[in-house]
Amino acid sequence: MNLTSDWKYVYFVGIGGIGMSALARWFNTNGFPVAGYDRTPTTLTDSLEQEGIYISFEDDITTVPSAFLADPGQTLVVYTPAVPANHRQMAYFREHGFAVQKRSQVLGWLTRSLRTVGVAGTHGKTTTSSMVAHLLRSAGVNCTAFLGGITQNYGTNFLLNDPTDNPEEIVCVVEADEFDRSFLTLYPDLAIITSTDADHLDIYGAHDAVLESFRAYVEQIKPGGSLIMKKGLTVADSRAEGVQVYSLNEGNYHSTNLRIENARFVFDIVYPSGVIDNVAMMVPGYHNIENALAATAVALKLGVEPEQIRQGLSTYRGVKRRFEYVLEDESKVFIDDYAHHPAEIEAFLSSVRALYPGRHITAIFQPHLFTRTRDFADGFGQSLSLADRLLLLDIYPAREQPIEGVTSDMLLDKVSISDKYIVSKEELLEKLLDQPTDVVVTIGAGDIDKLVLPIKEVLVTPFTN
Structure with a gap:
């Protein structure tokens, strides 16, 4: 067609x-x-x-x-x-x-004639795909990109390639979405898989079905293509001629000499034929270092020079609602994040804790979907317990109807910290005014983003109690 x-x-x-x-x-x-x-x-x-x-x-x-x-x-x-x-x-x-x-079918038709980078994963795909697009764009590679978030560098979720008479010159970066198996319409030349955790069980039913879907995606890599995946994933039997792995400390691509300087991560990237040293990233988080490793692997395969990668990563400003700093001064820090799965929340809060050791963290979380809350209640309880104080909003239903017994109260019982509260959106701002705050984070994929600016206004109001 x-x-x-x-x-x-x-x-x-x-x-x-x-x-x-x-x-x-x-x-x-x-x-x-x-x-x-x-x-x-x-x-x-x-x-x-x-x-x-x-x-x-x-x-x-x-x-x-x-x-x-x-x-x-x-x-x-x-x-x-x-x-x-x-x-x-x-x-x-x-x-x-x-x-x-x-949408996935149309995107599949559109990208069939282009050299395509498909970035898949139950989490990490939005940041990683936008990193790939930024590395290519900043290095002068003619690319178009369909992303799942608004990039801070470009203010959009869509990058348009420069016009050319030769489609083979264009690289198309696509966020490959596993929801409803949509990514099975894509046939990438280069594929990244960041994670295959259990998610969308309202669609898949069981984790095994999620894994099988990712394996099917890998089988659609074009002959001669490559797979770059997080170390430890089980998506074998690939048509790709080259399968390489990455992780924070091990793999074909890994980091070394990691340190924190001025609340930012600085590290070296080790790749099969060399090292890119002193990479200083504007976006924090251990998970973002791993995302950068995957993006680096693709960029190198597409001919981007190591020095261009260092420069590109140093100017990458992230995606809206992915570890987004809303407020940062000597007395207050406010970060907003889209995390909505226990693994994402654990990675996010662990990184916040590493960046601000010894400081008090208030987490405001809005659960997303009744089924996800039900299926991962224990994991949510464990990951949210990494905060010092938890303000828990009602579940955002999105496309779902309520499930009897699945409530934020049920989730709160599984959180081990004692400083925890159920609050409505209407009560939230008053609750923040009533208690001193230090580092504040908002977490969730629902409509919690509409509270970000009101929360910011409250946080800059002097605490008087």
């Missing part, structure tokens, strides 16, 4: 999603009339509208521009699996013969 000639219009159902919006931007930039639907306005939908994309927030077919409905054969409908089954617009499109495809 030829995306550039088979369709005249492209309509996105769930256009405000981070991955959907990147694909919408590609079509819009390349001259396609683009429109879409989402449930509620957000900063991201505001940006899309400013770029000339029409967005409706009402699930009614009458809100779709008439040109998109005139000829079903000319309109491609792209949707996210998060759209509910009873969505009225989707029902209309299916009943009237429109081509309806998942």
